[in-house]
Amino acid sequence: MFTASLMERAISVLRSNDTGFFTKPGPNQYPHQWNWDSALIALGLSHFDLPRAQLEIRSLLSGQWQDGMLPHVVYHHTTSDYFPPASFWQIENSPHAPDNPTSGITQPPLLATVIRRMHSRLPMPDFVQEVYPALLDWHRWLHTARNADGSGLVGIIHPWESGTDDSPRWLDLLAAIQPENIPEFRRGDTRYVPAIERPHRAEYERFIHLIDVFRKLNYAPAELLAHSPFLVQDVLFNAILFRADEDLRALAASLGQPTAEIDGWLSKMRLNFDARFWNGTNGLYYDYDLRAGEPIQVNTAATFLPLFAGLATTKQLQRLVEEHLLNPREYAASGEVRHWVTTTARAEPTWESRRYWRGPVWIIMNWFLIEGLQRYAYNKLAEIIRQDTLGLIEAAGFREYYDARDGSGCGSENFSWTAALALELSDRSMEENES
Numbered sequence: 001m002f003t004a005s006l007m008e009r010a011i012s013v014l015r016s017n018d019t020g021f022f023t024k025p026g027p028n029q030y031p032h033q034w035n036w037d038s039a040l041i042a043l044g045l046s047h048f049d050l051p052r053a054q055l056e057i058r059s060l061l062s063g064q065w066q067d068g069m070l071p072h073v074v075y076h077h078t079t080s081d082y083f084p085p086a087s088f089w090q091i092e093n094s095p096h097a098p099d100n101p102t103s104g105i106t107q108p109p110l111l112a113t114v115i116r117r118m119h120s121r122l123p124m125p126d127f128v129q130e131v132y133p134a135l136l137d138w139h140r141w142l143h144t145a146r147n148a149d150g151s152g153l154v155g156i157i158h159p160w161e162s163g164t165d166d167s168p169r170w171l172d173l174l175a176a177i178q179p180e181n182i183p184e185f186r187r188g189d190t191r192y193v194p195a196i197e198r199p200h201r202a203e204y205e206r207f208i209h210l211i212d213v214f215r216k217l218n219y220a221p222a223e224l225l226a227h228s229p230f231l232v233q234d235v236l237f238n239a240i241l242f243r244a245d246e247d248l249r250a251l252a253a254s255l256g257q258p259t260a261e262i263d264g265w266l267s268k269m270r271l272n273f274d275a276r277f278w279n280g281t282n283g284l285y286y287d288y289d290l291r292a293g294e295p296i297q298v299n300t301a302a303t304f305l306p307l308f309a310g311l312a313t314t315k316q317l318q319r320l321v322e323e324h325l326l327n328p329r330e331y332a333a334s335g336e337v338r339h340w341v342t343t344t345a346r347a348e349p350t351w352e353s354r355r356y357w358r359g360p361v362w363i364i365m366n367w368f369l370i371e372g373l374q375r376y377a378y379n380k381l382a383e384i385i386r387q388d389t390l391g392l393i394e395a396a397g398f399r400e401y402y403d404a405r406d407g408s409g410c411g412s413e414n415f416s417w418t419a420a421l422a423l424e425l426s427d428r429s430m431e432e433n434e435s
């Protein structure tokens with residue numbers, strides 16, 4: 001059903017956003033190179049142009065900081081009307097900043113997982129050898145510079161680091177921040193996308209205020225941990241990191257590199273993950289606010305990420321699926337909501353059907369969920385969600401996100417990771433794995 005023409009169209013979206021050495025996530029809305037977008041874009045490119053996929057990764061790594069941080073945006077000296085521009089970050093005040101202009105924060109570490117998958121499909125030992133040291137440096141930076149409480153679970157300092165900017169998970173924390181003297185700025189994000197589909201002004205002001213705090217601290221990691229008003233252990237980020245550490249370990253083993261350091265990270269995260277995130281009363285994983293010292297009790301699709309990481313027990317899996325994923329008041333496609341899966345449980349009072357991370361379907365979240373369900377052999381449910389996801393893309397095009405009620409597209413058009421994941425989700429080998 002989802003055959004040549006969807007794949008051809010996906011390829012043409014990736015080609016049309018290609019600048020030659022990096023791929024824009026969206027043609028107008030996102031004109032630079034974003035970290036986790038880029039990882040998925042490389043995965044998509046690897047289906048039809050492996051050398052170009054490798055170049056995508058090299059370009060991303062050219063923005064790596066000297067202390068190992070891989071930033072959330074690499075600007076590559078290209079000018080645009082995107083806000084904030086490279087100069088806004090003032091990264092030159094950090095001794096670790098690279099020559100390539102970048103942002104001063106990071107994003108969920110998907111890259112090792114993507115590279116392992118590419119390598120398992122089409123072995124590329126020379127490329128793995130080339131990029132392995134940079135991957136190891138980034139993971140080491142995460143496990144040290146962001147090991148805020150010694151638990152081995154990493155902290156994030158900005159909602160943009162979670163990749164889920166205005167998720168209801170962050171709303172109370174942001175509301176508690178009272179920004180003073182916010183630098184003057186003019187939003188660019190509502191130029192190409194209706195304001196109703198973008199974060200509210202109150203959240204956006206705090207995004208900018210946080211950057212101002214960080215640049216005044218010259219991005220010194222210890223200062224950021226000590227003073228960032230936003231410091232959170234995010235279930236999604238930590239689950240992705242755990243999975244990426246496993247994948248990094250596999251890459252290390254394939255190169256004959258030592259794995260003891262990575263094993264140490266994995267065992268510490270595994271030891272502390274449940275105690276920190278699992279809520280046995282509600283059968284959900286919750287993020288943890290390190291500043292307030294308490295869990296953030298908001299029900300979003302981030303709760304399913306431990307499936308992607310293989311961190312949930314069978315009992316936890318059953319509770320997540322039966323009490324939440326299949327629950328028509330939360331995530332199940334039923335009634336007014338026709339598509340899998342809204343990024344926030346519909347029962348949450350802050351749910352909004354078209355606003356960015358407040359409710360719409362995001363293809364990346366569906367991909368995490370499908371992969372997670374397959375990992376636990378819930379293949380029938382994974383297949384229902386896979387078909388629905390591809391159907392959404394087929395009907396509404398390669399959009400950034402979708403209204404779960406009617407499947408209409410929201411946000412950027414011709415969105416690169418939607419195209420990349422359409423290729424990944426259409427891959428025949430997934431169908432062969434079905435039960």
Ligand code: DGY
Nearest residue numbers: 072083084160165189
């Ligand atoms: C944006 O500009 O909305 C991005 O999500 C920030 O990374």
